[in-house]
Amino acid sequence: MNEQGNNNGDNEDTLVVESPVPDDQQVPATETVSTLRLVATLAIAGALAGLLIVLLNQHTKPIIDKYKAEQLKLAVYEVLPGSEHYNTYYLIEGKLSPSLPDGAKENDYKRVYVSHSKSGQVKGVAISRGESGFQDVVQIIFGFDPTTGKLLGMKVLDSKETPGLGDKIFKDRAFVDQFFAGPETPLTGVKAGMGKGLPTEIDTITGATISSKAVINIINHALEEWRPVLDQGIPPAPTSLPEGEVQQ
Amino acid sequence: MRKTTPSQDLIRGIWEENPVLIQMLGLCPALAVTNSVKNALAMSAATFFVICCSSVLVSSCKRFIPKEVRISAYILVIATFVTLADMLLQAYAPVQHKELGAFIALIVVNCMILGRQEAFSAKNNVYRSLLDAIGTGIGFTIALIMMGGFRELLGTGAFLEYSVFGPNFEPWVIMVLPAGGFLTLGFILLAMGYIEQRKKMKALMAAEKAS
Amino acid sequence: MTDSIVKLTASPHVRSDDSTVKIMWSVVLSLLPVIAASIWFFGPSAFFVLLASTAGCLVTERLFGSHRGSLADGSAMITGLLLGLTLPPGFPLWMAFLGGVFGMAFGKIIFGGLGQNIFNPALVGRAFLQAAFPVAITTWPAKSGQWWSLQGDNFALPFMSPVVDTATAATPLGHLKFGDDSVVTPVIDLFLGTTGGSLGETSALLILLGGIYLAYRGHLNWHIPLSIFVTTFAVSGLFFALGISQFPPLFMLFSGGMMLGAFYMATDMVTSPLSNKGCWLFGFGIGFLVVIIRIWGGLPEGMMYAILLMNALVPFINRATQPRPFGSVSKKQEEAPK
Structure with missing residues (x-):
């Protein structure tokens, strides 16, 4: 850091204790800049910066949104095997609704993704939820059939579990496949090979019991929350999809 | 103030005054996101973009920035470019963006960038500042790739996701965890200190012989 | 060395019979029954693991240790044995060796050698192994077979994963x-x-x-x-x-x-x-x-x-x-x- 000027530093070094001049007057007087100019400079710079960001945001936002929607679509189709189309339902005052009230923000409401068959029957519901695992929050999405109470599938969306151990909750095919085999809910986690053959059992991963149980707990807790809502019945799918809905 | 040539401005930041390995600046990203070469590269690219743009802008606008608010002005400039880099990465490299997470936004507080603005761009012309920024950016990239390479190699047995040790390699999980970042940085600094010491000893011996 | 009745010496005047060397070796001695028991319970695997971890410590102390790399004070020996005793019997030997090297280098030598370390070096080695190889260090094979059969894949090649085919407990x-x-x-x-x-x-x-x-x-x-x-x-x-x-x-x-x-x-x-x-x-x-x-x-x-x-x-x-x-x-x- 040789470039750094040392005109300020010298001043402090040579400061003598019995100096009659107050400290602040020892600093060589530089041209004083009016406060107005300081504020104006920063305001203009801020405005320019804001403008730049807005311009780029307009360009990148559609790409980002499209990617997010794409990822969500893939995830929903993965946990609701065989579906080709789904509708987003929002939880509004304890009831499911396929559309938002006017002027409401999408992110203010909890939601599920419902897949219908051609005849309008509900084929499955995809629910996303996150809870803490071994390291950090594990975010998963899972498919659920409200008529039979069975699981249809599960996908880990985000996890920071220990590589080599906890990350088996999405890398270990044998573990993940259990959720696609239609287990009944609420799930119970059992040690591999120690189960009694009940339809609710999920074999946990050896060495990653906490992470596997976290996945099971997330599903159970999510269903505890959503079961009452889903049992009230799901309103029929809107005939014409509102704007912004993902459509295949 | 020592006068430097343009080529010195460029080269200085790469090794002699390497921001991470010598000046110990910008350690937060160097420790946090170097668990793979890919992440290290993405972080370096974002930082490179931010430091170059900031240096050019700061050095060209230095006449208009009053001394009293210069730090706020630098931060404003840096933050703007970081936000731009964040949005660009999210749009064009979403996987990497997800991996790096909050650390992209944290480039704002990377003191290496602010340090270059205060120490160099504020006092030099645009051309020199750009050279200095490029040099520092390359130095940062080298340090991050060294760390990322070491950690990925031991932590997953691969380099740039290309398996090096074969499928039976037992990964050293600690290397991809945060603790591995500190260990790796320690190792690299240890090696550099050792080399430096050897060099000094040799120079001393040569001087003694000559006298 | 005169025959004077009054003996003049510099302090300390009272000396204990103990020395670092003596203490260290008596610790080793007291560990022998524990070691013998571990070999009795787990067979040759236990012996090999202890040998590997101790070798890791001794080699590191010899190469990089202060006090001219002397092993005579027995402290490196203790660290190696204690580290070995905290490992599962089926632990790959290369990992045990690495743990010894790491514990010695980063738990002790880096602080300036015996007497300067903040953390127990054996546990530093163990903590490193726990973080680096969480699977291997938590694999306890079920005791089975003959006494002389190995308790796991002790002889996994360096840097390669151990193959565990026995049942774990x-x-x-x-x-x-x-x-x-x-x-x-x-x-x-x-x-x-x-x-x-x-x-x-x-x-x-x-x-x-x-x-x-x-x-x-x-x-x-x-x-x-x-x-x-x-x-x-x-x-x-x-x-x-x-x-x-x-x-x-x-x-x-x-x-x-x-x-x-x-x-x-x-x-x-x-x-x-x-x-x-x-x-x-x-x-x-x-x-x-x-x-x-x-x-x-x-x-x-x-x-x-x-x-x-x-x-x-x-x-x-x-x-x-x-x-x-x-x-x-x-x-x-x-x-x-x-």
Whole structure:
């Protein structure tokens, strides 16, 4: 850091204790800049910066949104095997609704993704939820059939579990496949090979019991929350999809 | 103030005054996101973009920035470019963006960038500042790739996701965890200190012989 | 060397017969029964693991150690043996060797060698292995087959994964914590050592005997293990009585690395407090942390982290419990009106 000027530093070094001049007057007087100019400079710079960001945001936002929607679509189709189309339902005052009230923000409401068959029957519901695992929050999405109470599938969306151990909750095919085999809910986690053959059992991963149980707990807790809502019945799918809905 | 040539401005930041390995600046990203070469590269690219743009802008606008608010002005400039880099990465490299997470936004507080603005761009012309920024950016990239390479190699047995040790390699999980970042940085600094010491000893011996 | 009646020498005038070398080798001696027991229980695997971890420590000390790399003081030997005793019998030898190298280099030599280290080097090596190879270090093969058969893939090639094809069994602690049928292993099994676990985790009896021998010889400060046991028993008893934990206090005492850690690792002269009062604080901290980690932590065993954490606090404990020099006046007395 040789470039750094040392005109300020010298001043402090040579400061003598019995100096009659107050400290602040020892600093060589530089041209004083009016406060107005300081504020104006920063305001203009801020405005320019804001403008730049807005311009780029307009360009990148559609790409980002499209990617997010794409990822969500893939995830929903993965946990609701065989579906080709789904509708987003929002939880509004304890009831499911396929559309938002006017002027409401999408992110203010909890939601599920419902897949219908051609005849309008509900084929499955995809629910996303996150809870803490071994390291950090594990975010998963899972498919659920409200008529039979069975699981249809599960996908880990985000996890920071220990590589080599906890990350088996999405890398270990044998573990993940259990959720696609239609287990009944609420799930119970059992040690591999120690189960009694009940339809609710999920074999946990050896060495990653906490992470596997976290996945099971997330599903159970999510269903505890959503079961009452889903049992009230799901309103029929809107005939014409509102704007912004993902459509295949 | 020592006068430097343009080529010195460029080269200085790469090794002699390497921001991470010598000046110990910008350690937060160097420790946090170097668990793979890919992440290290993405972080370096974002930082490179931010430091170059900031240096050019700061050095060209230095006449208009009053001394009293210069730090706020630098931060404003840096933050703007970081936000731009964040949005660009999210749009064009979403996987990497997800991996790096909050650390992209944290480039704002990377003191290496602010340090270059205060120490160099504020006092030099645009051309020199750009050279200095490029040099520092390359130095940062080298340090991050060294760390990322070491950690990925031991932590997953691969380099740039290309398996090096074969499928039976037992990964050293600690290397991809945060603790591995500190260990790796320690190792690299240890090696550099050792080399430096050897060099000094040799120079001393040569001087003694000559006298 | 005159025949004068008055002998003039410089201080110190009273010398203990002990020396670092003597203490270290008597610790090794007291560990022999534990080692023998581990080989008795786990077969040649135990011997190889101990050999590898000790070799790692000795080689590192020889190459990089201070005091001209001398191995004669036996401290590297102890670190190697203790590290080996904390590992599962089927542990790959290259990992055990690496743990020895790491523990020695980063637990001890980097701080300036014997007497300068903050953390117990054996536990530093163990912590590194735990973080680096979490699968291998928590694989306890079920005891099976002949005595001479290996307990796992000890001879995995360096840097390669071990192949585990034998059935695995949880340790008593892991079984109780993660098992579905919360089995509390009988204390007598834990005491005699007929359970699964790491090499030195099995026989509480032999470790207890070795510890008592060392305490009798004055080579370890008995305040530390005693305070650990008392705290562990009290705290876990409290939680058990309140129904918060499923770990009975006696089970807490005799399972896992509690005995080995309390007698051989927490009492490391370099990394434990100087005064007896400090030792009680230190032991209290370890006992408390062990119970907390075992009940709520992500791992079944917490002895290692408890000791390492308290090691880090030793300088503060020393400062807080500094004894008052004889004849000095305490602040209270000073303030009191005369």
